[in-house]
Amino acid sequence: MNTARDWPLWEVFVRSRRGLSHGHVGSLHAPDAEMALRNARDLYTRRREGVSIWVVPSSRITASSPDEKDEFFDPAADKIYRHPTFYDIPEGVDHL
Amino acid sequence: MHDHDPEERFQAIIDDDGRIEPRDWMPPAYRKSLIRQIAQHAHSEIIGMQPEGNWITRAPSLRRKAILMAKVQDEAGHGLYLYAAAETLGVDRAELLDMLHDGRQKYSSIFNYPTLTWADMGAIGWLVDGAAIVNQVPICRCSYGPYARAMIRICKEESFHQRQGFEILHTLSHGTPAQHDMAQDAVDRWWWPSLMMFGPPDQESTHSEQSMRWGIKRFSNDELRQRFVDMTVPQAEVLGLRLPDPDLRWNPERGHYDFGEIDFTELFEVIKGNGPCNRQRMADRRRAHEEGEWVREAAAAYAAKRAAQREEVA
Ligand SMILES: [Fe+2]
Ligand SMILES: [Fe+2]
Numbered sequence: 243m244n245t246a247r248d249w250p251l252w253e254v255f256v257r258s259r260r261g262l263s264h265g266h267v268g269s270l271h272a273p274d275a276e277m278a279l280r281n282a283r284d285l286y287t288r289r290r291e292g293v294s295i296w297v298v299p300s301s302r303i304t305a306s307s308p309d310e311k312d313e314f315f316d317p318a319a320d321k322i323y324r325h326p327t328f329y330d331i332p333e334g335v336d337h338l
Numbered sequence: 339m340h341d342h343d344p345e346e347r348f349q350a351i352i353d354d355d356g357r358i359e360p361r362d363w364m365p366p367a368y369r370k371s372l373i374r375q376i377a378q379h380a381h382s383e384i385i386g387m388q389p390e391g392n393w394i395t396r397a398p399s400l401r402r403k404a405i406l407m408a409k410v411q412d413e414a415g416h417g418l419y420l421y422a423a424a425e426t427l428g429v430d431r432a433e434l435l436d437m438l439h440d441g442r443q444k445y446s447s448i449f450n451y452p453t454l455t456w457a458d459m460g461a462i463g464w465l466v467d468g469a470a471i472v473n474q475v476p477i478c479r480c481s482y483g484p485y486a487r488a489m490i491r492i493c494k495e496e497s498f499h500q501r502q503g504f505e506i507l508h509t510l511s512h513g514t515p516a517q518h519d520m521a522q523d524a525v526d527r528w529w530w531p532s533l534m535m536f537g538p539p540d541q542e543s544t545h546s547e548q549s550m551r552w553g554i555k556r557f558s559n560d561e562l563r564q565r566f567v568d569m570t571v572p573q574a575e576v577l578g579l580r581l582p583d584p585d586l587r588w589n590p591e592r593g594h595y596d597f598g599e600i601d602f603t604e605l606f607e608v609i610k611g612n613g614p615c616n617r618q619r620m621a622d623r624r625r626a627h628e629e630g631e632w633v634r635e636a637a638a639a640y641a642a643k644r645a646a647q648r649e650e651v652a
Contacts, residue, residue: 268488288408323399
């Protein structure tokens with residue numbers, strides 16, 4: 243491993259301010275986690291866009307497959323009763 | 339929705355103004371065309387550091403130097419956002435850099451012009467970054483998600499680039515007569531190349547129609563060029579600088595500025611490699627890459643040492 247050619251890819255997540263969760267902002271190459279963090283700081287927070295950074299090796303992410311996305315998410319599709327708007331509430335009832 | 343032909347489904351997402359994401363099915367030609375465009379865009383960002391890097395050591399004040407360094411750093415960042423977006427399509431950044439270095443892929447021809455005076459830093463920020471913004475804002479809504487997201491980030495940063503250039507020219511234009519002349523000279527040299535940044539006229543543009551259908555491009559070259567001219571003419575008046583085109587005038591019937599004919603033979607010569615700085619830019623790029631090898635080696639060695647230390651402790 244002597245050139246940037248073999249450096250792994252890292253996914254970068256930034257917390258933009260306290261109280262918010264980390265969000266994905268992009269990716270970068272780096273030889274290890276520590277340098278990935280430093281590179282992420284220089285690349286994704288040049289204007290104080292973040293107060294905290296996570297880096298995760300891209301190869302360690304398990305993702306749902308786009309090919310089966312309808313089937314995969316189908317179980318939620320017909321359960322509209324999970325939403326408050328499903329219910330009829332008589333007029334005059336407040337704070338419900 | 340289930341049994342649709344993937345191509346139909348792909349086009350339906352685009353026609354619905356939806357976004358295609360990396361692991362979605364996409365036509366091979368869409369993938370290929372995006373890789374070409376995003377790579378060329380990334381190469382332009384990093385080659386674009388050279389004409390301005392040329393003036394960092396000679397900036398007229400510490401304030402200007404700090405600003406110019408921040409701008410050049412941003413351009414490096416833009417290149418990296420874009421290489422990362424291209425990699426989601428299944429290419430390696432190292433491979434793209436190889437293609438830049440051996441001339442198989444191109445970068446924007448605008449960076450093949452020399453930066454002769456400090457006023458060029460103003461003209462580049464105002465006109466070149468200004469034209470880039472007009473080109474790039476519609477790509478923020480491009481059909482390919484990672485490219486669109488990179489562009490949103492880039493466009494946010496570009497407005498500082500344009501303003502600092504405008505400020506440089508405004509200061510020079512309202513300075514001594516010699517400073518004013520220097521600003522005018524820079525605008526005289528950069529105006530036409532900036533108009534060429536929008537590419538050949540619509541009748542001669544080879545990739546446009548398909549790119550429009552795929553939601554990669556949203557406006558034609560000529561539409562974007564006109565938008566840039568209409569935006570820029572009033573700004574030139576505030577600067578007190580003349581745009582070097584005797585045919586430039588407001589056309590009340592069209593509701594746009596008319597402008598003179600662009601000499602596209604020059605553009606094609608520069609694309610072919612015969613611009614004033616093509617050879618120098620490529621030589622500098624290759625040299626920077628080669629001379630950076632020890633930094634990459636050191637980073638890898640450091641990573642290996644740290645990993646070994648961790649193992650010892652464990
Ligand atoms: Fe840029
Ligand atoms: Fe810029």
